[in-house]
Amino acid sequence: QKEVEQNSGPLSVPEGAIASLNCTYSDRGSQSFFWYRQYSGKSPELIMFIYSNGDKEDGRFTAQLNKASQYVSLLIRDSQPSDSATYLCAVNKRGRDDKIIFGKGTRLHILP
Amino acid sequence: DAEITQSPRHKITETGRQVTLACHQTWNHNNMFWYRQDLGHGLRLIHYSYGVQDTNKGEVSDGYSVSRSNTEDLPLTLESAASSQTSVYFCASSGNNEQYFGPGTRLTVT
Secondary structure, three states: OOOEEOOOOOEEEEOOOOEEEEEEEOOOOOOEEEEEEEOOOOOOEEEEEEOOOEEEEEOOEEEEEEOOOOEEEEEEOOOOHHHOEEEEEEEEOOOOOOOEEEOOOEEEEEEO | OOOEEEEOOEEEEOOOOOEEEEEEEOOOOOEEEEEEEEOOOEEEEEEEEEEOOEEEEOOOOOOEEEOOOOOOEOOEEEOOOOHHHOEEEEEEEEEOOEEEEOOOEEEEEO
Protein backbone atom coordinates (compact mmCIF):
# COMPACT_ATOMS: atom_id res chain seq x y z
CA GLN A 1 0.00 0.00 0.00
CA LYS A 2 1.34 3.39 -0.97
CA GLU A 3 1.90 5.74 1.93
CA VAL A 4 -0.17 8.59 0.51
CA GLU A 5 -2.66 7.88 -2.24
CA GLN A 6 -4.55 10.26 -4.48
CA ASN A 7 -6.58 9.83 -7.63
CA SER A 8 -4.42 11.22 -10.43
CA GLY A 9 -7.38 12.72 -12.29
CA PRO A 10 -7.90 14.82 -14.23
CA LEU A 11 -10.86 16.01 -12.22
CA SER A 12 -13.00 18.36 -14.28
CA VAL A 13 -15.28 20.76 -12.41
CA PRO A 14 -17.46 23.56 -13.83
CA GLU A 15 -16.56 27.09 -12.83
CA GLY A 16 -18.43 28.12 -9.70
CA ALA A 17 -18.97 24.56 -8.48
CA ILE A 18 -17.31 22.81 -5.53
CA ALA A 19 -14.18 20.80 -6.29
CA SER A 20 -13.55 17.88 -3.94
CA LEU A 21 -10.08 16.35 -3.74
CA ASN A 22 -9.40 13.23 -1.70
CA CYS A 23 -6.39 11.55 -0.14
CA THR A 24 -5.80 8.47 1.99
CA TYR A 25 -2.71 7.64 4.02
CA SER A 26 -1.38 4.42 5.49
CA ASP A 27 0.51 5.40 8.66
CA ARG A 28 -1.91 5.69 11.58
CA GLY A 29 0.72 7.63 13.50
CA SER A 30 0.70 10.50 11.01
CA GLN A 31 0.24 13.76 12.80
CA SER A 32 0.08 16.61 10.30
CA PHE A 33 -1.58 16.86 6.93
CA PHE A 34 -0.99 19.33 4.14
CA TRP A 35 -2.38 20.37 0.80
CA TYR A 36 -0.07 21.91 -1.80
CA ARG A 37 -1.02 23.43 -5.12
CA GLN A 38 1.36 23.13 -8.06
CA TYR A 39 0.89 24.98 -11.31
CA SER A 40 2.50 23.48 -14.39
CA GLY A 41 6.22 24.25 -14.47
CA LYS A 42 6.17 25.80 -10.99
CA SER A 43 7.09 24.63 -7.50
CA PRO A 44 4.54 23.36 -4.96
CA GLU A 45 2.88 26.00 -2.81
CA LEU A 46 1.42 25.27 0.63
CA ILE A 47 -2.26 26.22 0.77
CA MET A 48 -3.63 24.40 3.83
CA PHE A 49 -2.56 22.30 6.77
CA ILE A 50 -4.64 20.47 9.36
CA TYR A 51 -3.75 18.59 12.51
CA SER A 52 -7.05 17.72 14.20
CA ASN A 53 -10.09 15.74 13.16
CA GLY A 54 -12.80 17.83 11.59
CA ASP A 55 -12.85 20.77 9.23
CA LYS A 56 -10.56 23.74 8.80
CA GLU A 57 -11.65 26.61 6.60
CA ASP A 58 -9.52 29.28 4.92
CA GLY A 59 -11.35 31.45 2.42
CA ARG A 60 -12.69 29.25 -0.39
CA PHE A 61 -10.70 26.25 0.86
CA THR A 62 -11.78 23.70 3.46
CA ALA A 63 -9.58 20.85 4.62
CA GLN A 64 -11.26 17.86 6.24
CA LEU A 65 -9.50 15.22 8.32
CA ASN A 66 -10.79 11.86 9.52
CA LYS A 67 -8.02 10.01 11.34
CA ALA A 68 -10.16 6.94 12.04
CA SER A 69 -10.65 6.46 8.29
CA GLN A 70 -7.15 7.79 7.46
CA TYR A 71 -8.69 10.21 5.04
CA VAL A 72 -7.99 13.83 4.17
CA SER A 73 -9.90 15.96 1.71
CA LEU A 74 -9.77 19.45 0.26
CA LEU A 75 -12.89 21.29 -0.85
CA ILE A 76 -12.64 24.33 -3.09
CA ARG A 77 -15.81 26.40 -3.20
CA ASP A 78 -16.76 28.67 -6.07
CA SER A 79 -14.07 27.12 -8.27
CA GLN A 80 -12.23 29.50 -10.56
CA PRO A 81 -10.18 28.79 -13.72
CA SER A 82 -7.14 29.93 -11.72
CA ASP A 83 -7.67 26.91 -9.44
CA SER A 84 -6.70 24.62 -12.32
CA ALA A 85 -3.52 22.95 -11.06
CA THR A 86 -2.21 19.75 -9.55
CA TYR A 87 -3.02 19.36 -5.85
CA LEU A 88 -0.60 17.40 -3.71
CA CYS A 89 -1.61 15.79 -0.46
CA ALA A 90 1.23 15.43 2.05
CA VAL A 91 1.57 13.78 5.45
CA ASN A 92 4.02 14.04 8.33
CA LYS A 93 4.99 10.54 9.34
CA ARG A 94 5.36 9.28 12.86
CA GLY A 95 8.75 10.10 14.31
CA ARG A 96 10.98 13.02 13.44
CA ASP A 97 9.13 16.22 12.75
CA ASP A 98 8.92 17.79 9.32
CA LYS A 99 9.67 14.77 7.16
CA ILE A 100 6.82 15.01 4.76
CA ILE A 101 5.64 12.30 2.38
CA PHE A 102 3.77 13.43 -0.73
CA GLY A 103 1.09 11.80 -2.80
CA LYS A 104 1.44 11.90 -6.58
CA GLY A 105 -1.17 14.59 -6.89
CA THR A 106 -4.57 15.11 -8.49
CA ARG A 107 -4.88 17.27 -11.60
CA LEU A 108 -7.83 19.63 -11.32
CA HIS A 109 -9.32 21.32 -14.36
CA ILE A 110 -11.91 24.04 -13.88
CA LEU A 111 -14.13 24.36 -16.93
CA PRO A 112 -15.01 28.00 -17.79
CA ASP B 1 11.56 38.73 2.39
CA ALA B 2 12.85 35.26 3.22
CA GLU B 3 13.16 32.91 0.28
CA ILE B 4 14.72 29.78 -1.16
CA THR B 5 16.80 30.05 -4.30
CA GLN B 6 18.17 27.33 -6.52
CA SER B 7 20.86 27.48 -9.16
CA PRO B 8 21.19 26.81 -11.93
CA ARG B 9 17.55 26.83 -13.05
CA HIS B 10 18.39 24.73 -16.09
CA LYS B 11 21.36 22.44 -16.65
CA ILE B 12 22.38 20.09 -19.44
CA THR B 13 25.23 17.72 -18.71
CA GLU B 14 26.76 14.56 -20.09
CA THR B 15 26.63 11.09 -18.65
CA GLY B 16 29.41 10.47 -16.16
CA ARG B 17 30.03 14.10 -15.21
CA GLN B 18 29.78 15.35 -11.65
CA VAL B 19 27.07 17.96 -11.16
CA THR B 20 26.25 20.12 -8.15
CA LEU B 21 22.91 21.85 -7.69
CA ALA B 22 22.86 24.73 -5.24
CA CYS B 23 20.13 25.53 -2.72
CA HIS B 24 20.17 28.61 -0.48
CA GLN B 25 17.50 29.65 2.01
CA THR B 26 17.16 32.78 4.08
CA TRP B 27 14.33 31.48 6.32
CA ASN B 28 16.91 30.40 8.91
CA HIS B 29 15.27 26.96 8.90
CA ASN B 30 17.13 24.02 10.37
CA ASN B 31 15.35 21.50 8.12
CA MET B 32 16.19 21.27 4.44
CA PHE B 33 15.20 18.73 1.80
CA TRP B 34 15.94 17.71 -1.77
CA TYR B 35 13.25 16.14 -3.95
CA ARG B 36 13.05 15.04 -7.53
CA GLN B 37 9.81 15.13 -9.46
CA ASP B 38 9.09 12.89 -12.42
CA LEU B 39 5.90 12.14 -14.32
CA GLY B 40 4.17 9.17 -12.76
CA HIS B 41 6.25 9.30 -9.58
CA GLY B 42 5.39 12.58 -7.96
CA LEU B 43 7.82 14.14 -5.49
CA ARG B 44 10.41 11.73 -4.15
CA LEU B 45 12.73 12.56 -1.28
CA ILE B 46 16.45 12.28 -2.10
CA HIS B 47 18.24 13.60 0.99
CA TYR B 48 17.38 15.75 3.96
CA SER B 49 19.08 17.56 6.80
CA TYR B 50 17.88 18.64 10.23
CA GLY B 51 20.80 20.92 10.89
CA VAL B 52 24.47 21.70 10.30
CA GLN B 53 26.55 18.55 9.83
CA ASP B 54 23.38 16.41 9.77
CA THR B 55 22.41 14.57 6.57
CA ASN B 56 20.03 11.67 5.96
CA LYS B 57 19.12 9.49 3.01
CA GLY B 58 15.67 9.61 1.53
CA GLU B 59 13.91 7.03 -0.60
CA VAL B 60 15.95 7.64 -3.79
CA SER B 61 19.42 8.58 -2.53
CA ASP B 62 21.58 6.30 -4.70
CA GLY B 63 23.91 8.35 -6.89
CA TYR B 64 23.37 11.56 -4.89
CA SER B 65 25.12 13.18 -1.94
CA VAL B 66 24.63 16.30 0.17
CA SER B 67 26.63 18.20 2.75
CA ARG B 68 25.50 20.79 5.29
CA SER B 69 28.23 23.14 6.43
CA ASN B 70 25.96 26.04 7.37
CA THR B 71 22.27 26.71 8.01
CA GLU B 72 21.58 28.42 4.69
CA ASP B 73 22.91 25.96 2.11
CA LEU B 74 22.34 22.33 1.14
CA PRO B 75 24.08 21.54 -2.17
CA LEU B 76 23.11 18.34 -3.98
CA THR B 77 25.86 16.50 -5.87
CA LEU B 78 25.38 13.89 -8.55
CA GLU B 79 28.65 11.98 -8.38
CA SER B 80 28.45 10.54 -11.91
CA ALA B 81 25.38 11.73 -13.76
CA ALA B 82 23.17 9.11 -15.41
CA SER B 83 20.33 9.52 -17.89
CA SER B 84 17.95 8.21 -15.21
CA GLN B 85 18.73 11.34 -13.21
CA THR B 86 17.14 13.60 -15.80
CA SER B 87 14.43 15.27 -13.74
CA VAL B 88 13.22 18.43 -12.06
CA TYR B 89 14.87 18.92 -8.68
CA PHE B 90 13.27 20.88 -5.86
CA CYS B 91 14.90 22.08 -2.70
CA ALA B 92 12.73 22.85 0.32
CA SER B 93 13.11 24.07 3.86
CA SER B 94 10.72 23.89 6.77
CA GLY B 95 10.01 25.46 10.11
CA ASN B 96 6.91 25.67 12.33
CA ASN B 97 5.52 22.72 10.37
CA GLU B 98 5.40 24.73 7.13
CA GLN B 99 7.54 23.65 4.21
CA TYR B 100 8.56 26.01 1.43
CA PHE B 101 9.95 25.06 -1.95
CA GLY B 102 12.52 26.65 -4.19
CA PRO B 103 11.74 27.32 -7.87
CA GLY B 104 13.34 24.09 -9.07
CA THR B 105 16.22 23.04 -11.32
CA ARG B 106 15.53 21.22 -14.56
CA LEU B 107 18.43 18.83 -15.17
CA THR B 108 18.95 16.97 -18.42
CA VAL B 109 21.60 14.26 -18.65
CA THR B 110 22.52 13.36 -22.23
